[in-house]
Amino acid sequence: MSDTGPALRLRGISKSFDGVRVLRGVDVSITRGTVHALLGGNGSGKSTTLKVVAGVYRGDPGGVVEVFGTPHPADSFSPQQAHRAGLRFVHQDLGLVDDLSVAANFGLVSGFPQRLGAVRWRALHERTARELAAAGLDIAPQAPVRALRPSDRTRVAIARALQDDDGGHPLVLVLDEPTASLPHHEVDELLEELRRRREQGHTIVYVSHRIPEVLAVADDLTVLRDGVVAYSGPVSGLTEDHVIAMMTGLAAEQAAPAARTPRAPTTAAPLLRVSGLCTAGLGPLDLEVRPGEVVGVAGLLGSGRSRLLGLLAGQVPRTSGSVQLAGREIHHRSPRAALADGVACVPEDRARDAAFPDRPLWENVSAIAFPRYARWWGADRRAERRDAVKAAAGFAVHAAHGEVPFASLSGGNQQKAVLARATWTSPRLLLLDEPSQGVDAMARRDIHSFIHRHVDGHDRAALVVSSDFVELAALCDRVLVLRDGRLRAELTGAELHESAIALAVHQDREDPR
Ligand SMILES: Nc1ncnc2c1ncn2[C@@H]1O[C@H](COP(=O)(O)OP(=O)(O)OP(=O)(O)O)[C@@H](O)[C@H]1O
Numbered sequence: 001m002s003d004t005g006p007a008l009r010l011r012g013i014s015k016s017f018d019g020v021r022v023l024r025g026v027d028v029s030i031t032r033g034t035v036h037a038l039l040g041g042n043g044s045g046k047s048t049t050l051k052v053v054a055g056v057y058r059g060d061p062g063g064v065v066e067v068f069g070t071p072h073p074a075d076s077f078s079p080q081q082a083h084r085a086g087l088r089f090v091h092q093d094l095g096l097v098d099d100l101s102v103a104a105n106f107g108l109v110s111g112f113p114q115r116l117g118a119v120r121w122r123a124l125h126e127r128t129a130r131e132l133a134a135a136g137l138d139i140a141p142q143a144p145v146r147a148l149r150p151s152d153r154t155r156v157a158i159a160r161a162l163q164d165d166d167g168g169h170p171l172v173l174v175l176d177e178p179t180a181s182l183p184h185h186e187v188d189e190l191l192e193e194l195r196r197r198r199e200q201g202h203t204i205v206y207v208s209h210r211i212p213e214v215l216a217v218a219d220d221l222t223v224l225r226d227g228v229v230a231y232s233g234p235v236s237g238l239t240e241d242h243v244i245a246m247m248t249g250l251a252a253e254q255a256a257p258a259a260r261t262p263r264a265p266t267t268a269a270p271l272l273r274v275s276g277l278c279t280a281g282l283g284p285l286d287l288e289v290r291p292g293e294v295v296g297v298a299g300l301l302g303s304g305r306s307r308l309l310g311l312l313a314g315q316v317p318r319t320s321g322s323v324q325l326a327g328r329e330i331h332h333r334s335p336r337a338a339l340a341d342g343v344a345c346v347p348e349d350r351a352r353d354a355a356f357p358d359r360p361l362w363e364n365v366s367a368i369a370f371p372r373y374a375r376w377w378g379a380d381r382r383a384e385r386r387d388a389v390k391a392a393a394g395f396a397v398h399a400a401h402g403e404v405p406f407a408s409l410s411g412g413n414q415q416k417a418v419l420a421r422a423t424w425t426s427p428r429l430l431l432l433d434e435p436s437q438g439v440d441a442m443a444r445r446d447i448h449s450f451i452h453r454h455v456d457g458h459d460r461a462a463l464v465v466s467s468d469f470v471e472l473a474a475l476c477d478r479v480l481v482l483r484d485g486r487l488r489a490e491l492t493g494a495e496l497h498e499s500a501i502a503l504a505v506h507q508d509r510e511d512p513r
Pocket residue numbers: 017022040041042043044045046047048049398399400408409410411412413438440
């Protein structure tokens with residue numbers, strides 16, 4: 001291990017899947033004691049790069065992963081070698097076991113101290129308490145992971161990854177989208193944690209789609225475009241538009257978003273009218289959505305925001321109340337029944353609720369539209385495939401072809417494919433739960449303009465749940481704020497900005513709605 005030079009250096013890293021090269025000669029040098037962000041559009045190769053660095057994927061021959069001055073051939077680098085070399089990883093799902101205590105989660109990685117075959121819990125608790133204190137975390141080692149706040153869970157995962165099993169040497173900590181699933185108000189805490197770890201001498205490599213956040217916390221950044229390094233250098237002096245221009249290869253002015261025309265207030269009769277709607281933990285709720293409106297729903301985890309969408313989508317049964325769509329009472333007992341009435345939903349947990357991972361991309365896109373292709377002689381699969389591939393292309397889903405298994409798509413492309421499916425049947429009410437999770441900045445802009453196009457001038461509307469208040473302010477005509485299952489505020493016009501939404505979401509005082 002050399003004492004000078006970069007912490008991590010990638011030289012000529014390439015990676016092919018079935019003969020298709022998805023990384024092409026990636027060269028990156030990461031300075032010790034810095035925060036280095038890795039950015040790029042969906043499918044640009046960020047996760048693949050990290051997996052080669054982690055030794056999970058074998059790189060193509062010729063590439064080198066150099067850690068603290070020691071070179072390792074990328075085609076034979078293993079996870080064990082990566083660990084010994086001083087690389088530590090925190091994946092997006094954090095890898096914590098919710099039902100175990102914090103100390104037991106530490107033990108899973110560092111081993112359980114034992115005497116005569118029995119676990120020495122007291123020793124494990126003491127060791128974990130020292131690690132937590134060193135990390136500035138005021139958490140008992142006995143606390144169940146399930147009870148932790150989201151940002152504390154991430155900080156525990158970081159403390160576990162960095163636990164002092166390496167004689168106190170600085171390490172390279174690699175994080176994959178650590179802020180993607182954090183509530184808005186906890187993002188700053190995590191960014192502060194990254195800064196603190198940098199001060200301790202560690203090197204942080206951090207994948208993100210949130211450019212403003214990267215500009216705030218990173219010293220340097222690398223932009224990947226189609227598996228090639230488009231930029232690697234300091235953050236200072238860069239703006240969001242510069243970064244997007246590097247990600248897209250377009251000039252900054254071409255990459256800038258089209259200005260949004262504020263919608264005139266509509267006086268049309270409501271498309272959706274909800275009255276006295278109740279289910280466990282939610283309601284009674286009264287709300288109206290007019291044709292052409294994009295209405296946001298903001299609230300903390302547990303506020304009832306996803307439950308509201310589930311109720312409208314036929315996934316959650318109601319206990320009382322009424323829902324009218326275009327003046328007609330509807331009461332769906334399944335998502336399929338809701339769809340038949342023009343209500344389509346994109347759930348928050350794509351992998352669990354919205355995907356057939358082993359089936360081809362095109363089947364995942366056409367999944368809800370296949371009855372259209374029923375013919376007297378069977379199903380017109382050829383037409384179905386053709387139209388599904390077209391629908392995916394309309395959402396800029398980046399895939400070699402329509403036959404690739406859904407699971408092999410990058411996360412952002414999976415999300416776009418699921419959105420393409422939901423909108424294919426031109427639903428009158430589009431229900432979207434965290435629609436731009438994991439999608440890159442350009443795709444997020446595309447998704448927003450698609451939602452606007454879907455509703456503008458049509459007898460359609462969208463209801464959007466998002467924990468990203470910047471997104472809600474940019475996308476929505478109105479934002480409803482839920483707390484403890486009740487509607488507490490409604491923001492519109494000049495009130496509709498990020499900080500007002502944050503304030504309304506966190507307010508303890510109940511207003512008299
Ligand atoms: N196991 C695999 N088999 C085949 N192709 C793969 C596999 N893993 C990744 N790819 C392809 O490699 C390319 C890069 O994917 P990768 O997941 O690295 O992108 P990414 O930059 O992390 O994207 P995102 O921001 O959407 O997560 C994509 O075209 C993807 O479909």
